[in-house]
Amino acid sequence: MRVLVTGGAGYIGSITVRHLLDHGHSVAVLDSLERGHAAAVDPRAWLIQGSVGDFALLDDVLPDVDVVVHCAGYIEVAESQRDPDLYYRKNLAEPSRMLDRMVRCGVRKLVFSSTAAVYGEPDRMPIAEDSPCHPVNVYGASKLAFERLIEVSEATGALEAVRFRYFNVAGAWPDGSMGEAHDPESHIVPRLLRVAASGEGAFTLFGTDYPTPDGTCVRDYIHVLDLAEAHRRAVEYLGNDGDPVVCNLGSGRGYSNREVVEMCSRVVGADIRVEEGPRRDGDPPALIASNRVAGRVLGWRPERDLQTMVRDAWAWHQAHPRGYEGLRAPLAADTPDRGTGPAAPAAGSLATTNLL
Numbered sequence: 001m002r003v004l005v006t007g008g009a010g011y012i013g014s015i016t017v018r019h020l021l022d023h024g025h026s027v028a029v030l031d032s033l034e035r036g037h038a039a040a041v042d043p044r045a046w047l048i049q050g051s052v053g054d055f056a057l058l059d060d061v062l063p064d065v066d067v068v069v070h071c072a073g074y075i076e077v078a079e080s081q082r083d084p085d086l087y088y089r090k091n092l093a094e095p096s097r098m099l100d101r102m103v104r105c106g107v108r109k110l111v112f113s114s115t116a117a118v119y120g121e122p123d124r125m126p127i128a129e130d131s132p133c134h135p136v137n138v139y140g141a142s143k144l145a146f147e148r149l150i151e152v153s154e155a156t157g158a159l160e161a162v163r164f165r166y167f168n169v170a171g172a173w174p175d176g177s178m179g180e181a182h183d184p185e186s187h188i189v190p191r192l193l194r195v196a197a198s199g200e201g202a203f204t205l206f207g208t209d210y211p212t213p214d215g216t217c218v219r220d221y222i223h224v225l226d227l228a229e230a231h232r233r234a235v236e237y238l239g240n241d242g243d244p245v246v247c248n249l250g251s252g253r254g255y256s257n258r259e260v261v262e263m264c265s266r267v268v269g270a271d272i273r274v275e276e277g278p279r280r281d282g283d284p285p286a287l288i289a290s291n292r293v294a295g296r297v298l299g300w301r302p303e304r305d306l307q308t309m310v311r312d313a314w315a316w317h318q319a320h321p322r323g324y325e326g327l328r329a330p331l332a333a334d335t336p337d338r339g340t341g342p343a344a345p346a347a348g349s350l351a352t353t354n355l356l
């Protein structure tokens, strides 16, 4: 299939791009690079620098695309609480322009990176896809709003989408060559590993008075490569005219923050200094997925456990303590094997296109 991955220079998008390429798909990446890294994009893919809200760019690229995998977005809960307008712009308004162009260009298939944050604070665990959605932060609300827009296009028959609600994504490409490089980093595993690697400062545990067995938040962790495999299956499912579906992507097992601290300490072979802080705004006590729908519809099962996630993330952090900083973005001339499509826009034909 000819796949356009938006946000393909980010953590999840870049690993999904490599996984899709390894399975014979042709991939173009559309990323503004405002929060991603050109060096994270596999040289076999076309990197187009631009926004998912850019009509002219989309009109040039979309006619050669079979499926859009939409990973682009802003992901910080705390930032979303401080700046709701930014989150509605990045996670709803700009992607809604892409949806408009997809429909006009006849691209009917979409895989969307949604989040467990759409559920808010559900009272029943594990969380099934038909649980009520009452997000407790702006980030979750902005992702849910885009889901609603997808539903409208599906109802008119203009679109078939697989909406993935990711739980907590962790890990790296298993040889440590690609991984998570957010700035600032709010995710627990990389934050712990940074403290472990530097030997400086302390990891702050946000909230120790939650109604959970050890007082810290409980989350469901999923390896980023298991996530990428779900995307590959979704692309092929839509290619075979699969019906629209919403799937949680999680392991079905919860770990408390204290358990994650212990796992990280075990993997790095040293205690990690921890200090206790107040709760973060908008953090529900527990989120654990039911992953039955993904199993039934896509035949997907997570294969890697928390220890593997931490081990792979640790390999990435040790090899790349500054993330992608200083790594060279691959040049087009260096990359002979780009596959047959989506067609690369001719160099210079698009003001906003920057083929690297």
Ligand SMILES: NC(=O)c1ccc[n+]([C@@H]2O[C@H](COP(=O)([O-])OP(=O)(O)OC[C@H]3O[C@@H](n4cnc5c(N)ncnc54)[C@H](O)[C@@H]3O)[C@@H](O)[C@H]2O)c1
Pocket (backbone or CB within 6 Å): 006, 007, 008, 009, 010, 011, 012, 013, 030, 031, 032, 033, 034, 035, 036, 037, 050, 051, 052, 053, 070, 071, 072, 073, 074, 075, 090, 094, 113, 114, 115, 116, 143, 165, 166, 167, 168, 169, 170, 182
């Ligand atoms: N990381 C997680 O644990 C997690 C959990 C649930 C859901 N998600 C969702 O998964 C997706 C990817 O997350 P990630 O961790 O890889 O994030 P990331 O920040 O690493 O990657 C996002 C990418 O999108 C790009 N981008 C942002 N706005 C854009 C725009 N308007 N046009 C083009 N490119 C744009 C950024 O430059 C960046 O490369 C997000 O949509 C997020 O909501 C992530």
